[in-house]
Amino acid sequence: MSKEKFYEKFWEDFAYQQLYAFDVAVRDRFPAILNVWGKLKMPTTVLDFGSGNGVLTYWLKLNGFGENILGVDI
Numbered sequence: 001m002s003k004e005k006f007y008e009k010f011w012e013d014f015a016y017q018q019l020y021a022f023d024v025a026v027r028d029r030f031p032a033i034l035n036v037w038g039k040l041k042m043p044t045t046v047l048d049f050g051s052g053n054g055v056l057t058y059w060l061k062l063n064g065f066g067e068n069i070l071g072v073d074i
Contacts, residue, residue, distance in 0.1 A: 049073075052073055056071075
């Protein structure tokens with residue numbers, strides 16, 4: 001898919017936006033967080049600043065990365 005068609009589809013289709021955001025959170029962002037966190041004790045409180053649509057915040061909670069999680073965005 002060309003870059004132009006990707007962005008057209010992305011902004012026209014909310015379901016596609018959600019699917020893309022979920023895919024990126026699961027495939028890229030969450031594994032990167034775990035990699036950086038390493039063997040440290042899992043946090044009890046997490047602030048996801050710039051959480052956008054909340055997909056990563058949701059995925060963190062679903063996978064036990066923090067008991068109290070707050071996502072904040074403008």
